[in-house]
Structures are given as C-alpha cells and as structure tokens.
Amino acid sequence: QVQLVESGGGVVQPGRSLRLSCAASGFTFSYYGMHWVRQAPGKGLEWVALIWSDGTSKFYADSVKGRFTISRDDSKNTLHLQMDSLRPEDTAVYYCTKGDSPRGGYSTPWGQGTQVTVSS
C-alpha cells in the first residue's frame, strides 16, 4: 500500500536551517506531483510547496518563498524540503502528501507528519 514517512524534524533556533525528507513507497513515485502541507499548533492546514513529477516546476506559499526549497530524488523515492532562515512562525507539523496527478492536484494519502519547532 502507499506509504509516506517523514523525517528530519526537530527543535532549531531562529535563523537556522533544517532539511525534511519523505520516503515514499507502494506507488510509482516518479509519476506523481508531491506536496508539503503544514499545521501550526492548534491551527488549520496550510499548503507549503508543490513539485511536479518531472521536477521542472516548483511552487511555494508566499509565506515560505525564497526560504524553502522543495526537491525530489526519484532514484531514492524521496521528497525533500530544505528550510532556511527559519522563523518561530514556521513551527508546525509538516506533512508530505502525494498528489493525484503529475502536476499535483489533491492530496492523498498523507504521511504521519514531522514536528518542527523554531525557538531560541
């Protein structure tokens, strides 16, 4: 079955960097667009980034543009999110999700999430 397992979260100081990874299995990873979505404590869902299946196009929420970079390694069925210049407001659970098409679309399924806490 389709499985997404995030890793790389933790506690980091403001201004520092963190790299999240998402290991995918159970489907042809290279065919699908992939998303990152986050959820701040007690808050709703916020879409963060999308990468198309061929990696040629990447899209970001305005709140992370210029600081976060989404990438994929199809040889390892892995999605990444490089997060630089982290801010306290980036504190959230970060979910990796599989799109329904090469260019993204809706999200299904979702990983279990990885917690990122930005605090001094």
Next chain:
Amino acid sequence: EIVLTQSPGTLSLSPGERATLSCRASQSVRNNYLAWYQQKPGQAPRLLIYAASSRATGIPDRFSGSGSGTDFSLTISRLEPEDFAVYYCQQYGDSPATFGHGTKVEIK
C-alpha cells in the same frame, strides 16, 4: 489567491443526525477542483471527496459532496461516532492551493 470560508466554525450534533458543512470561495474554483478532508485529533488528514462530488476510495456513502463555482457543501447523511472530527475544504484548481479554516463537528 482564492480564499475559502467554511461555515459554521463548529457544528454540535448527535449521532444519527445529518450534518451539512459549507465552503464558499472568494472566486470561482477552476474545474470545480474542490476537495474535502477529515482530520481526527493526533492524526493526519484523510481525503473524503475530490472534484467537488467524487468520493475517495473506501469512503462510506454517507459522505457526499456537492456544489460548483464558488459554493460547495459536504453532507454526512447520518453521523456515526467516528465522524466527529474537523473537516477542511481545499481548492486545488489554482496556485497556490488553499484550505478553509475548518469546521469542527462535535457531539452535542
């Protein structure tokens, strides 16, 4: 970006009752690319409905979606105990994809 407004914020109902959740978009959603997700405490969201009215694999038929353009709704025909959760709508027709703020369905 398209803003999605969900109402009500909280819905207090009893098991067996019908729930109707609303999601209104600030502009027309392209191709009615509107999805609904369910999230229970401590869990990741789960897809219920996509393309406004198509039920995702394995979703019971008591869940149904309807609407087009800017007005959409999710209906749960008869609430089961496991349906008490938070529900989010999402438009994925335009970038950036956006979510509503959610409707909490709680036990009355």
